[in-house]
Amino acid sequence: MDVDTRLLRSFAAVAEEGNLTHAARRLFVSQPALTKQIRQLESQLGVRLFTRSRAGMTLTAAGRALADRVPAVLVGFDQALQEAKSVASRAARVLRVGFLAGAANEATQQIIAAFGDRRPGWRVEMRAAPWTDPTAGLASGDADVALLRLPFPGQDSLHTKVLLTEPRWVALPVTHPLAGRDHISFRELWDQPFVAAPADTGWWRDWWLATGEREGHPVTIGAVTDSGQPDDWLTAIANGYGIALAPESAARYYARPDITYRPVSGVSPSQVGVAWPVTADTNPVIQDFIRCCLDNTPPPHPDRMT
Amino acid sequence: MDVDTRLLRSFAAVAEEGNLTHAARRLFVSQPALTKQIRQLESQLGVRLFTRSRAGMTLTAAGRALADRVPAVLVGFDQALQEAKSVASRAARVLRVGFLAGAANEATQQIIAAFGDRRPGWRVEMRAAPWTDPTAGLASGDADVALLRLPFPGQDSLHTKVLLTEPRWVALPVTHPLAGRDHISFRELWDQPFVAAPADTGWWRDWWLATGEREGHPVTIGAVTDSGQPDDWLTAIANGYGIALAPESAARYYARPDITYRPVSGVSPSQVGVAWPVTADTNPVIQDFIRCCLDNTPPPHPDRMT
DNA sequence: CGACGTCCATGCCATCAGGTTATGGATGCG
DNA sequence: CGCATCCATAACCTGATGGCATGGACGTCG
Incomplete structure (x- = not known):
């Protein structure tokens, strides 16, 4: 009986989401693949972990027991590996x-x-x-x-x-109508499309979209930069997919001829x-x-x- | 960074044995397969875990740190899975x-x-x-x-x-010279070939060979029953590969025309x-x-x- | 009431990880 | 100096695993 941790991580995700399709998206695999993984885990354990229904996947008693213990196990697992890395670097x-x-x-x-x-x-x-x-x-x-x-x-x-x-400033394409302004109020940017971080970064993404400072006004996402690399992000802005908040120092460290940085009032600093x-x-x-x-x-x- | 528990179990075995070849035998895989597993673990962690030498595999500082933590992690892992099974049966x-x-x-x-x-x-x-x-x-x-x-x-x-x-008796082929005896002293069996349990059962195997009651006299292994099933074991005895100690009740539960059970003195009871x-x-x-x-x-x- | 959306399951196919056997290089030993 | 030991490498093969397309069940909505 040897179970891959990947199966446990999948299990944990499904247990948490209560929904195969969503969990699959979160884990970046297809839904059939997840179906198979869960079935495999169940057959390896010889135990039904979920009851399937139209409404989604609901944990059985056994599944609940496992779900309660899995996170701690995975943490212990990761910590052991991290410790090894850290000892290596110290040595x-x-x-x-x-x-x-x-x-x-x-x-x-x-x-x-x-x-x-x-x-x-x-x-x-x-x-x-x-x-x-x-x-x-x-x-x-x-x-x-x-x-x-x-x-x-x-x-x-x-x-x-x-x-x-x-302070957080805003990064704009040089061709943007607001690019010439000395100073911009965040309220003026509410309806602008933004270049956003990937969805799996959770509220980190939201924080850089300043969703809490829009007084309920919805965000428009113009593009998502998956790579998390500055170049991608700047290129997306330069190409006009959207604008983005950025720390003031970005104006010095990521200066490009096709991008302009401008101060913004009404957003909290970074x-x-x-x-x-x-x-x-x-x-x-x-x-x-x-x-x-x-x-x-x-x-x-x-x-x-x- | 997601590591299969199998890699950790392999790692633990190698760390314990200090020797790839022996560990491979213990894990029932070939030595090259283990080589690959260890290398894979090392590359996934980005850390050297062993220093290779003619004498075998020695843990590095990082390897030692990992080896210290892995057993506890694996135990926690197994316990979580066992708990799920047990909850299922209780439910x-x-x-x-x-x-x-x-x-x-x-x-x-x-x-x-x-x-x-x-x-x-x-x-x-x-x-x-x-x-x-x-x-x-x-x-x-x-x-x-x-x-x-x-x-x-x-x-x-x-x-x-x-x-x-x-008491432990001895199971013999009916054709065995000692099969006709009413009673046998264990000393008389010292030089007989025995049918043994697989090596990975540790001292359990030794206990049924009564190695502790031979006064240092070496054991002769006539055959090993890998399956752990009575039929295999009895057939090996009937075919003359060796004899074996067995609890007295085996004479009633595993009576066969080609096997005889006889009392033995000089071995501890089961x-x-x-x-x-x-x-x-x-x-x-x-x-x-x-x-x-x-x-x-x-x-x-x-x-x-x- | 039928079209549609949402879920999970299944079939088929391509790919790759992982195993095995055979072999090589280094090193210590009788 | 052959031999044994130990780990690494090469070539090959099988099976696991994931992706796509699709099916079946069921609730919802116009």
Whole structure:
């Protein structure tokens, strides 16, 4: 009796959604494939996990029991793998710093340099993460510590400190009617099509669409950038599929002749923060790095630690 | 990053053996297959887990970290699946009783009947287990409670009670020179070839070869029965591949014209016991069944509970 | 009341992961 | 110096798995 974790993850998704078709979409597989996976899991266990009906998939008693335990198992599973990665990097004296494009800014070089002084012999490995992973590799254990944008989904299971706050601006094609304006009110953008993050980023996507600051006004999605890479995103904007909110520093880091950045009033600012797993609280190397981050960004730092 | 548990089990085996070839044999796969599995695990993690050398496979620091955590993860994994099975059977009011061929004897019918009286509405499902699984399905969660032979490997992680004790006899082909004897001393069998259980049953195999009662005299293996089914085993004996120790009751339950059973002195007796998972201590239905077992086998029961 | 939408199941096909056997290279041993 | 041991590689083959297209059941709506 050996069950692939993939089956358990599929099971968990179906159990949560209560619906094969939706779960299939979320897992990026076809619905028949999921049907087969669930049937396979059931036959391997010799147990009916769902009762099928027109209304969807409902858990049986056994399915409920399994669904209650699976998440913890999967977490334990992932943690073991992450731990191995992290031990490997520590043994090699490598600090893996994940960062979101746009979160590593002017201060980054000084941070790296300061860390190099404090920990000679250690090497810093900067790893760019796509926006599809707002934890910049912490969630998957590919990074020991991360520079990223707050707030983000999953923030509660990590520890974070705010490094700096910057206003959100808007990125527009140079040909856009509003491109010439010195300043724009967010209300004027309500009916504009936006270039959005993929749906599976949850409310991270919503936050960058500022759905909470539209007073109920619906969002128009002009395009979705699946890759989570800045180039894709900028190209979509330049091609006129839509506009997007972006941190002010993007104007410096992602300047292109076909894109204009303009200040916007009426949207909350974005914050750059440093984040680390709870287990790294006692890791002196990572704590040193965090210290370097705090020392090399403009004070005051509100002591916000989640 | 999604890793098959099979890879982790393979990893655990290699880590434990320190040797690909041996681990491959233990896992019943070819050595190249294991090579690939380990390499795949390493590449999925992006981490070297072993240092290869002429002497075998040695864990790296990261490998050690993983090896320390993997067993607990796999146990949690299996427990979740077992729990689902057990909930399913409880919901259907089915008590799954695993038994080892030869462990369900004269008393079994009375036990079932008594349980039927005590729990009307419940159905007992008897499941025969091969000797390759001395826990009779408890380990895999395929049984809620088991009738089996003591001692057996893995006994410490279960709870057991002895039901009865019976001497071990020897099963011989009728044509065997010793077949006519009324009584045989074990010492006379030291040089006889034996039909043995598969190697992966560990010391369970040794116990039925009585290696501890040979005063260092080596065992001769005439054949191995892989299937763990009585028929295979008896046929091997009848064909003259070897002889074997068997509980006295086998003479009644597995009488064949080509096999003779004879008493043997100088070997410890075998015990029939009832076993259940630790988690079943609080399950009233299973406790009822255990009660029925004790009430329907000859007292006194030494209160041996492991 | 029939057309349609929503679910899950099934059949067929293409693909690829994973296994096996055979073999090679490195190294220690009698 | 042949031999045994141990891991890696190569070539091949089978079966699992996913995708597409489609079917059947059932509720809903015009």
